[in-house]
Amino acid sequence: MSTAEQQPNENPPTPSDALLGPADIRELAAVLGVKPTKQKGQNFVIDANTVRRIVRTAEVRPDDVVVEVGPGLGSLTLALLEAADRVTAVEIDDILAAALPATIEARMPDRKDRFALVHSDAMLVTELPGPAPTALVANLPYNVAVPVLLTMLDRFPSIERTLVMVQSEVADRLAAEPGNKVYGVPSVKANWYAHVKRAGAIGRKVFWPAPNVDSGLVSLVRRTEPIKTTASKAEVFAVVDAAFAQRRKTLRAALAGWAGSAAGAEEALVAAGISPQARGESLTVEEFAAIAEHKPQAERPAL
Numbered sequence: 030m031s032t033a034e035q036q037p038n039e040n041p042p043t044p045s046d047a048l049l050g051p052a053d054i055r056e057l058a059a060v061l062g063v064k065p066t067k068q069k070g071q072n073f074v075i076d077a078n079t080v081r082r083i084v085r086t087a088e089v090r091p092d093d094v095v096v097e098v099g100p101g102l103g104s105l106t107l108a109l110l111e112a113a114d115r116v117t118a119v120e121i122d123d124i125l126a127a128a129l130p131a132t133i134e135a136r137m138p139d140r141k142d143r144f145a146l147v148h149s150d151a152m153l154v155t156e157l158p159g160p161a162p163t164a165l166v167a168n169l170p171y172n173v174a175v176p177v178l179l180t181m182l183d184r185f186p187s188i189e190r191t192l193v194m195v196q197s198e199v200a201d202r203l204a205a206e207p208g209n210k211v212y213g214v215p216s217v218k219a220n221w222y223a224h225v226k227r228a229g230a231i232g233r234k235v236f237w238p239a240p241n242v243d244s245g246l247v248s249l250v251r252r253t254e255p256i257k258t259t260a261s262k263a264e265v266f267a268v269v270d271a272a273f274a275q276r277r278k279t280l281r282a283a284l285a286g287w288a289g290s291a292a293g294a295e296e297a298l299v300a301a302g303i304s305p306q307a308r309g310e311s312l313t314v315e316e317f318a319a320i321a322e323h324k325p326q327a328e329r330p331a332l
Contacts, residue, residue, distance in 0.1 A: 204225050
């Protein structure tokens with residue numbers, strides 16, 4: 030099947046064959062001179078069944094406004110356009126960003142007006158065109174998956190549902206619960222925004238090039254009510270960062286720098302109803318918030 034550049038709209042593909050298959054992906058990449066790089070974390074999905082599965086798992090609805098980060102050559106983008114009201118794709122790569130609108134117009138011309146492209150680093154995006162997004166669905170580059178995910182959830186509170194494909198280990202960390210050995214900073218911070226769970230596994234063969242690691246799907250459903258606390262997000266996250274910076278230490282020791290002293294950390298922990306001998310990996314996000322509320326006030330220097 031011809032690429033966007035080689036096949037204009039005289040005979041646009043029908044919805045059943047509008048998605049990109051392995052040959053389409055390789056042909057389009059060859060025309061564009063694109064060679065996936067590890068530096069950019071590029072692994073393109075080449076299996077139409079997989080992208081449709083992602084859309085189903087994300088429970089994309091006909092009225093959804095979906096934001097996608099890292100659309101690449103457009104495999105998932107096309108599947109999202111089949112199901113959603115609108116799709117906005119955020120792409121940092123110059124060549125891929127320039128080519129994607131033409132691919133959409135060639136393969137799904139009746140939906141082109143429902144597509145918008147933001148050519149930018151997702152970490153720098155502070156606003157999106159059109160209606161506020163209701164869902165985030167993305168195959169996130171492995172090397173920046175967690176910061177991109179947390180940034181998007183923070184900047185766009187209208188996002189109710191998220192489904193991201195990430196490295197399997199990252200998926201485990203995001204979805205881990207207190208007490209799990211991989212529970213850590215990503216787990217707690219993701220829980221600040223949403224209820225998080227593993228939503229499936231993705232094999233290596235559906236990517237080009239095939240990665241050296243397995244991938245996993247993570248579902249995040251935004252909390253209908255924010256965490257009840259008088260502490261700010263920044264104050265809570267400061268406790269989380271301090272607790273896991275020295276995760277093998279007790280919280281009394283790990284939070285000494287944050288509190289100004291080990292005694293100050295113990296004071297805050299006791300006030301929050303948490304054992305000073307506990308470790309960060311055993312605490313919920315609500316408990317971290319309680320600690321943040323009781324941070325000792327810095328002593329004023331004597332006059």
